[in-house]
């Protein structure tokens with residue numbers, strides 16, 4: 001039963017290929033739903049009109065039903081992300097024509113004009129506030145003209161003047177409310193997107209050094225790794241660790257330790273090229289990603305960093321703190337996974353530590 005429902009829903013809805021639920025996918029699903037509901041209702045009304053021998057009305061309604069079905073076909077056959085704008089325009093155009101027709105004929109017992117309130121919310125939601133206002137504006141002018149021109153000479157149905165005026169005033173009120181609602185929705189959406197971007201950035205930043213954190217760097221490495229494989233470019237990693245950092249904390253205090261990490265972060269940033277990326281990998285460890293860099297250039301850069309740190313004066317509260325770093329360098333090979341490359345860089349770092357610290361060790365091939 002469940003799988004039947006799943007197949008049915010999949011058949012009825014456009015394929016968004018696991019796209020995340022967002023404003024666009026939400027719109028696509030609603031346009032599709034609107035198409036189905038519109039096609040269903042107008043089909044029933046069309047068949048009903050055939051039974052009542054009103055063949056002109058039946059023809060119109062069946063045509064509308066077919067047009068709404070095309071909304072689904074457009075979304076299903078073509079890429080919905082490209083065609084949903086056309087589907088929305090189709091829905092709106094057909095809706096406008098249907099509303100004008102209902103105002104013209106009066107529908108059942110002159111209640112046809114009551115359906116025009118559908119237009120403002122649908123127009124605003126499907127096409128946005130500005131375009132929605134244009135559609136509603138043009139529609140209002142057309143209907144206003146039809147209702148007021150020579151005391152209803154353009155209408156098949158006849159309405160009292162009070163009804164016509166109140167219909168237009170209340171329609172404009174609904175249009176204004178729909179536009180305000182759409183405007184607030186857009187403002188809230190933008191605010192939400194800004195917050196989301198901010199959280200995403202924060203989730204990838206290290207609060208102490210303001211560098212990328214391990215999570216942000218992992219993403220950067222994965223991205224670069226796939227790029228370098230695809231275009232057959234070199235890529236290297238340098239893992240760098242402060243020597244005897246525990247002593248810094250013990251001797252000068254934890255705040256001095258924090259100062260060293262921050263200062264070191266800015267020294268590393270100064271030495272690197274714009275395309276390189278540096279992150280705080282954890283504690284007193286920094287991971288550096290070097291795109292388009294082979295092992296000997298990565299080693300050269302690592303050596304330059306080591307020297308630069310050695311020559312930099314780290315001074316906190318008037319006290320000079322001796323700081324040096326050890327670095328493990330590894331160039332990514334095509335047959336290695338990202339985890340392998342990181343493991344290799346880590347292995348070389350510990351070889352640098354074992355061989356006395358303040359050293360660079362590179363994987364040679």
Ligand SMILES: Nc1nc2c(ncn2[C@@H]2O[C@H](COP(=O)(O)OP(=O)(O)OP(=O)(O)O)[C@@H](O)[C@H]2O)c(=O)[nH]1
Pocket residue numbers: 208241242243244245246247249253254255256257258261282283284353357
């Ligand atoms: N001040 C400060 N200390 C940190 C931070 N993160 C980690 N540490 C300290 O860094 C020290 C790391 O010490 P160890 O792992 O023993 O390494 P080490 O003393 O640098 O020795 P080697 O790496 O072998 O040269 C620990 O004392 C941690 O408490 C931080 O954000 N701020």
